[in-house]
Amino acid sequence: MTQAEVDDTLKRIQEHKGVQGYLIINNDGIPIRSNLDASLTQQYAALIKSLSDKARSTIREIDPSNELVFFRMRTKKHEILVAPEKEYTMIVLQATDVQ
């Protein structure tokens, strides 16, 4: 388990068509890996963190035995894919107008 493996995985994700960037935050909302610029990273980290917390608690409230695994948001400009886990959350931006 090395840094190289981590980089490989992230590279594979980045190489998917239409991917504009990715961001991984820890459960405090602090960005750990990002290839977005600084201000976007800060914004996404803070905003997606609170959204995913909200989403997680919504799912829990409906059914305590259930758990949020993944959600995506389609916007006019791109799709935001979010994979929230206990420790880390991965956020990927993909352009939707890819032909």
Add this chain to the structure above:
Amino acid sequence: MPYVVKVTTSIMVVGMSRSNRDEIDSELNRKPVTFTDETLPVISCKEIVQKDPVHSVSASVQTKFEVQLADATCQSIKYKEREVQADIEEKPADDHVEIDISRFNKFLGRVEPIVSYYLDDNLERPNVLRHIKMRYTGDETAQELFTLSYPDILIDKEIQVTSLSWSANSSSIVVGYGSTSHEGLCMHKGAVCSWNIERYKINPNKPDITIETSTCVTTLACHPERPGIVAAGLYNGEILVWDFREQDSLIARILERQDLHRDSVTSLQWIREPKLSKKKFILVSTSQDGKILLWNPLPSKSNLKLTDAYFVAIKGGNSRSVGKPMGVTSVTFNNEDSETFIFGCDSGFLYKGSLNSVSSVQSREEGLADMSIHPKNPVTMAYQSHDSPIYSVRFSPFNRHLFLTSAHDGQLRLYSQLFANFGRCFAPAQGAIFTCRWSPSRPLVLAAGSEHGGTLIYDLEPHEGTPDSLLLSIPVQELPSSDKRSSINALEFNHKTPNILACGDSAGAVMIWKLAERFTAAQNDEIENLRILANSFGDS
């Protein structure tokens, strides 16, 4: 810019001298004088006048200098200084946060498949947006462009806007004025006015063209191809055709009195002559006297000539009323099958008719036999009727089967011409619906003019998660009438610029609205959705 001064000077010198006789009167000559008579010979003097030639000199002078203009602007600016400090982090992600690289790697291993799956999934279905629906940007509110009014005719408080029509080039709105309340004879003066809304300067209180009529104008129709030609139906049954570009604008009227409608004309439409040329336009009129008449409106000698006649008689029911005329209020022709039409009646009955009908009319109604063409019975099919007078019937411009009706009972209904029962019905609870129109650009959008609620705009676009039954219940937009109280009697979309909607109300004002983008830009699957809607009617 150099400025050239040209000076031309003429100097004229005139010299003239004249010889004079000198008289010498000296002291020496003063001595005693002896006078002697003397006769002096007459000496004739020749007067010599010497004339010098006139000298004239012409010279021009040019001064060469440039006009110098200087232009300077000066602005004083006040400066304020503020010091701001922002912490700029060099690195977007914090490498200093302690992470357990193996657990982090496991996390990545878990989420990568699902992220990758959806990233690929998105690419495989770029059309996924079709179902998610792109939402329209910008404002959804309608913008009021003009409120047109003709104060001269509105002195009579009973006068309202009864009808509207856009000219063939869609630049002018033609407005018909009349009253909707009559007890017997019409004592009002009507008018037809026209405003060009594309003019740079438009005076909303002064029409570009005004024509007064002897009685109320009940309906109007502009020629679909020739701008300036307008047909109007009057309360007394007359039909007049004008060409606003002619000096003598009235170009046709009904001269054969026996063919005149015997009651108010309720609707007029120009349709392509379906049988002969298919290019020439004919005029279709409907009336409270139960007749649907076809006219050749542009003949020589300005005589509106009857080309075909249909008569709708009451059937069944009270034996005394059988054969009496059933007032026809609105007619609409099918886009693809130009000989099929749907018409609504004053009684609430709704029928399909055909121009090919040959069945004769069973009626002893006075005057029918005198007409130059014997009227036929047009009815080929009856639809589920409204409970009160139908005001408007309209075929969809995007679907050959769907048509829309509105009636005094406050209901808007959608029918498929294939099925007798209506497919959708909705009642906005805003009183009678005096008029309804399909949007010319969005297949699923329609507008209705209500008695109390202004203009109601409906969008039949299915929304995910909304059951079909709720489909039509709520208008997506309500446009108020000019004084917020009066009813909308007429409304027309502008066909060239479909975001322009004209609404005429009972206060006599015509409001020209500019609708938001969502009411004009069609979704790519909209015609398909309309077709699905039309086909679903048979199942219910």
